[in-house]
Amino acid sequence: MKNKTTKRVFIIIIVAILVMAFSISIGYEIENKKTDIVSIDDGTKDLEDLINDDKEDDSKDQDDKKTEENKNKPKTYTSSQGFLCFKDATELLKTCKGFEIQAKTTGVAVGETQCVDETIIMSNNYYLKTSTAYTTMPSMGKTYFRYFYSNDGGQNIEYKKTNKLNDDKSPNWSGGIEQDTLNRETVNNYDGYALKPFAIEPTSKKELVSFDMSNKNFYIIKFVINDIPTDYVENIKREGDLNWININSVNLTYYIEKSTLYIRKVEKSEVYNSQKIISFNCVSKQVSIIKQIDKEIIPQKPAI
Secondary structure, three states: OHHHHHHHHHHHHHHHHHHHHHHHHHHHHHHHHHHHHHOOOOHHHOOOHHHHHHHOOOHHHHHHHHHHHHOOOOOOOOOOOHHHHHHHHHHHHHHEEEEEEEEEEEEEEEEEEEEEEEEEEOOOOEEEEEEEEEEEOOHHHEEEEEEEEEEEOOOEEEEEEEEEEEOOOOOOOOOOOEEEEEEHHHHHOOOOOOOOOOOOOOHHHHHEEEEOOOOOEEEEEEEOOOOOOHHHHHHHHHHHOOOOOEEEEEEEEEEEEEEOOOOEEEEEEEEEEEEEEEEEEEEEEEEEEEEOOOOOOOOOOOOO
């Protein structure tokens, strides 16, 4: 009888241990799943430091800034006002004191990669756009550094280009230099979007796909453009020395800061087929980060 009692107690203890272990395991798994959900990247992670840096830069004028912010506090938007939100934010960017955009474009075709890193600064009468292109496919891609600079509102634009880069991708001016003085019309022969912050923008409510208001800090607005402007297509064709190109649609996502209505990031992606030496399909992605906004900026021309 004593043995049976001992055996029964032993079994109860084992069962209790198993139940506890199972509970701990389930709890651990749930906690992990919670962590996974929290860590999903919604495209805003790389913007938090940028916004904090902006706030630190403006800390000297904090009292005046708070008064100004209260006076000009951005309005809020309803779920049906996504296009209006986009238009208001775009207007704010284009009429502010000045801004700096850093953009990176990556195109992948036939297993090879073409990259273009760009900086655009527009402030008062100053303008600077630099582009650094590099590739893993020399026969089809391009390598160069070029810049457009103006200090008179684009009436006279200094243009310089070299097809040589150093190992760190800085420009190497030791070879032949392409240079010219351009105006607002002739600059389009080199870059059709040299004097614009973005190459393509939505123009209609029908292009809006979603207006996400759930993020704490940002309005996230997605567009799909199916009616592609001819000049956009022609610019890509000219830049890539392509025989022809066919783009079905362009996807755009805007991240607009709720507290300021500043555009902080724009993501652009497209898939197209084209021909240069051979026919190929290309997947192109661009991420543009607005590094500075509503600030007077005097850009420095790249040293030669």
